[in-house]
Amino acid sequence: MTDVVLDGVEKVYPGGLTAVRKVRLRINDGELFVLLGPSGCGKSTILRMIAGLEEITSGDLWLNGSVANDLTPRERNVAMVFQEGALYPHRTVKGNMMFPLEVSGGDRAEASAKVVELARALGLNTMIDRLPGTLSGGQRQRAAIGRALIREPSLFLMDEPLSSLDAGLRTELRVEIAALVRSSRTTTVYVTHDQVEAMTMADRMAVLRDGVLEDVGTPEQIYEDPATVFVAAFLSSPPMNLLQARLWAVEGEGLLLDLGPQRLTIPWDDPRASSLISHHGQMVIAGIRPDTLVPIAPGSPARPGTVLSGQVHGLEFHGHEWLAYAQAGIPTVDANEFGRPRPAPAMAAAQPGLRDRLRGMLGRPSREPGRAEEHAGHHRRSDLIFRANPGQRPNRGDHVALTVDLDRMLLFGADGRRVTPVQR
Template sequence: MTDVVLDGVDKVYPGGVVAVRNVRLKINDGELFVLLGPSGCGKSTILRMIAGLEDITGGDLWLNGTVANDLQPRDRNVAMVFQEGALYPHRTVKGNMMFPLEVSGDDRAEAHAKVHELARALGINSMIDRLPRTLSGGQRQRAAIGRALIREPSLFLMDEPLSSLDAGLRTELRVEIAALVRSTGTTTVYVTHDQVEAMTMADRMAVLRDGVLEDVGTPEQIYEDPATVFVAAFLSSPPINLLQATLWAVEGEGLLLDFGSQRLIIPWNDPRASSLISHHGQSISVGIRPDTLMPIAPGSPAPPGTVLSGQIRALEFHGHEWLAYAETGIPTVDATEVGRPAPAASYEPERPGVLDRVRTLLGRPSPQAEEPVEEHAGHHRRRADLIFRIAPGDRPNRGDHVALTIDFERVLFFGANGKRVTPVHRTPHANAKPKPREAHSHEAPRHP
């Protein structure tokens, strides 16, 4: 078994492309740790640096207390499962799983027994004599996982192993994989872009964007107490409501959230008031998850500053519930742009897109002349909808006016830089740093 520490790790490719920037992270012995983020965020690059398949540009990688920057992949005692399984096509399932034991010179009878035992655990014992081309995608992935685990590695690395499978099979396999690696006690690093996989499998997880570590914690911590507006939006299904407001401290009333057309009031006795007051007069992002909104009966009394209202524009049926989209006139926030460094400015003359040219030929009005949308932070255009949940028996109608009360304790507040305004609570070991290292010859230059 082993633990993994990334101490200020950078990865810069030729041409100056920064894939990973100053990542500090500790993965504990025996932990199932998930690296989560959108495509191109650096999660697979981190996994490959841990495996020794990518050189580290700056910083240090520690494996079980030893600097491993210069260790060859074969000397790291790690096993890796890729997205497509990468089985040997000319070998049967049994032959693929036997191969690592043959290379290490294990006793043949003992190796056979281990292969059959692990194949039973993975549910592929009945197909152990079949070639990979005769297997389904899920069966091939099970065989690839078996070939990796049969070596009893100290570190198990999985790079989006379920992404090419259908939704039903992904659900089945993620349960089996999580149970299997926990039963072995092997430290496991699992890469995915699927928030459901991350939330259901991880002991702890890290969320990355543009090669930068945004947040680290347990799934519950990151969902309920996200460190940045990007994390709040990325771990949200249905999408979190991110509303743009100006914060005002009003004597005798409280903290006023001014959305332009509507307002909310946070009382002075709210424990977050002391953190929020420093943003007086500033624009902030207000995060309201759909399950924190509750429709109230028409005409029901509600204290001033505790209700948001709108007109229902669309409804979606999800079996166990309805999702409602209410037009509120409140500006929304683009979480993908808030807190991201601005790219270098470049000028390109505006050219009409394909849809614009089609509208011109058909004599149709432009989108600006059709239905109103709101411009908001990040210059992303989106309707000013408020999304909330409704039980199946309480379905309203499109066009109905609705008033919504809010569970204020679960409302999230983010500054203009995308970071939480109020304190974020994490376990002490979430970003533990290694002991100071001794100087050694392979020191790589650091990048900002």
């Protein structure tokens, strides 16, 4: 059993590329911990540094209370499973699973019995004498997991082990893997870019972007109480509505969210009011998930300051529900534009960026040199996305009024971080 601590760990490659930026993280003994983030965010680099396959540029890695920066992979007693199982093609399933025990020089009869027992737990007992080339992708991954677990490592590392499998098999295997590693009580670090895998498997999880740790907590904590707008959007499916607003404190009314053509009002007795009042006159981002927008039946009353409206222009059928897209005239923002690490200052005069070149091609004026944009994001399509039951879906062209569950609305500042306290 092992606990893992990353104390200011950083990875900088030759040429100055920083893949991981001062990550501080604790993974508890026996925990199934998931590193989640988009491609290139540094999650696999962290895994490889824990394994000893990648050198740490600065900071310390602690394994079970001791600094492990200079330990070899063998000395760290870790086992790793990659995206592809990488089995020995000339060895049977049993031969592959036996290999670590043969190398360690243990009793062969005892090792064979151990392999048979683990193969039964993995559902491989009927194919234990088959070669990898005759197995399906899921069976090969099970065999690779068995080979890693058989030697009873102190730490189990999994780098996107299900990403090459089809959707149905991923669903089946993620349940099996989670149950297996929990039953073994082996500390496990699991890397994935799949939000569903992370949310369904993790005891706790960390969300990374551009090598920076954005948030850490249980899946429920991070979903309900995200620290940044990027985390909120990344864990929202269907996509979260991210609406640009200006916040005004209005005596006798409450905190007014000016969304351009529409308004929402947070009452003064809302627990968030004391934190929000300091943002009077500032631009904020209102994060509203589609399931917190409820269509109002014509003629039904609604509390003032809790309603947004728009015209439906798109519908998607998802079997158990419809997703509706309504044009509301409210400027929306892209979560990816907020809170990114600032690049090092250029030594020479900056060349026009991609966005400026595209603006020129489209006949749109670029920003004036030295003039900052009013907000950190940029406009995308002015839509509201909401859910509708199959028997109650609107039609294209309908005008709809939607009640907003203000208690579940999330508010972020221009830096992309929550403007109200995050509870952990």
